[in-house]
Amino acid sequence: MKKGIVAIVGRPNVGKSSLFNRIIKQKKSIVENTPGVTRDRIYGTTEWLTREFIVIDTGGITLEDQPFAKEIKIQAEIAIEEADVIVFVLNHKEQLTEEDKMIARILYKTKKPVILAVNKYDKKTNDYVQYEYMSLGLNEPIMMSATHGIGIGDLLDSVIKLLPSANDLNPDMNSRIAIIGRPNVGKSSLVNSLLNETRMIVSEIPGTTIDAVDSVVKVNNIEYTIVDTAGIRKKSKIFRNIEKYSYLRSLTTINGSDIIILMLDSSETITDLDTNIGGLAFEEKKPIIIVANKWDLVEDKEKKILEKEEEIRSYFKYLAYAKVLFVSTRDKTRISKIFSSIEDIKVGLTKKIKTSVFNEVLNKAQLINPAPNFNGGRLKIYYGSQVEAYLPTFVLFVNNPDYAHFSYKRFIENQIRLQFGFEGVPINIIFRERK
Missing domain, CATH: 3.40.50.300 (P-loop containing nucleotide triphosphate hydrolases)
Incomplete structure (x- = not known):
């Protein structure tokens, strides 16, 4: 939202x-x-x-x-x-x-x-x-x-x-898909591939796109608004006012979008700028798909795919829930998988878990791995339930929220994802004292 x-x-x-x-x-x-x-x-x-x-x-x-x-x-x-x-x-x-x-x-x-x-x-x-x-x-x-x-x-x-x-704020009600990334990773080429036409100017000169541009595409009778954004540079390299304008537009586009596609260049090593850009979407609690472009330039693709995904996961540990896709906008390979991933995310956003089923998972999780002592006590989860919210949100009623160590919070989140999915979707877990 x-x-x-x-x-x-x-x-x-x-x-x-x-x-x-x-x-x-x-x-x-x-x-x-x-x-x-x-x-x-x-x-x-x-x-x-x-x-x-x-x-x-x-x-x-x-x-x-x-x-x-x-x-x-x-x-x-x-x-x-x-x-x-x-x-x-x-x-x-x-x-x-x-x-x-x-x-x-x-x-x-x-x-x-x-x-x-x-x-x-x-x-x-x-x-x-x-x-x-x-x-x-x-x-x-x-x-x-x-x-x-x-x-x-x-x-x-x-x-x-x-x-x-x-x-x-969202008048068209279509799913707004923003494509973000550093310059020259192929964002405009991806838009053209998704639209199946040359709508954006594609150039090897970084920074060709200076504004966020909306395009509407219909796939399987479902309309999507695709937003191409200017490549985000390091702040130290933002000299011209027009680039500062582009940077602001990229930030406001992330805020106004439903799902974010974070584009990387799979033929290059991941950079700190890539992780910083991903952090902008993470901080806005946006569903994210990581798309590694230019896979056609990688040799020994079958051998390298697991190695490359492991590299991406290591750099984007905070986006463990995000799906990683390897595509080539030049050859238009695996482009269709982006739309199926978007639909999976939309399902995850609206998924409702029965309270009884959710509590079975919580109980089993505590039996498998009891909470450690932390802040002078041990966390006890009595029960929990999913509440109405834009993102999947779960409230856990506990003896004392201060006893919840961050590693145990992560364990509970991993158990929820293992049992119920939510791939590509951030989830909120709120620890609340039972009174």
Whole structure:
């Protein structure tokens, strides 16, 4: 399920990073009094009133001729374009500036919901000062303090009201399949093979695709939306603004997709960048298929296939649930298996396990391998059940969740997968104290 996106914008030194840290409940952005410290967009995921959404912290938009000023403005504008809701932050301790008014003019053109948040406010100040901010024409401001937590609840309530519903975020209802990977692994060639036509520009020059492109294909009377994305590079190699734009589009495409195809070049060694890209999809809890392309370039295929899969598994230990397919987009071999894997994932996402059967598996698992002593006690699982959720989610009622060692959590997950499948699908296991 796609999450809504909230962008925090404003001129330098109004407290955007402090607000970002307060919302995501961790110190991720650098907070300093020096204007312009946040140069690139910084992302975080948070939850309010059971609604999960992504927050983007942006660099301050400024008129001054400072280093990175132009780049910061472009990055902020990109974030504004991708956002569903925009929080425009002002500094209550300073008067409105030309930069504030310039940002307001930019926001007028977006036609997106804008929340005016006046930071560094204390309740000792008279309320009449709010009318000065209303002159910007962006509705009544929310007076707040990111440092002291004043008004944060009101701000987040407003954000939740303005975020689009899940149906609005996924209007076509088709399964959205995003293809991600580093440059030149054959993403566009795979799209062409899946569509059985030349829809994308295919080139040996890395970085030909600079935007996410949607294409609809029907297979066995089932429609799929295939999304080709720009190749994700190392951050140190993202120089041009257009590449930063592509990087953001790739991230938002992952967020908005139902299933992810992670493409690798099977003729080359796995790189750290490959594993980092896979981590982006893993962190978003997305079903994943690992597709190793260019298998036609590998010699002694029959001998190498097990060796290559073992290599891939060793690099992607956190994606143990993902299926690995070896394909050749040039020869169009094994391409059809991608769609059958997608259908298997869709079955896994909707699979419901009877509580009685699930508890039999739990009991047998504890007999096979009793939980070890951890944190001063031994975990005892009394019973469990599957609950309604987008991803398969199981709640286990135990004597004390603190006794659950991570290795035993992994053992329980492996037992669930062994008995019930869920290949390609991440599952959630929640340990809850029985009361």
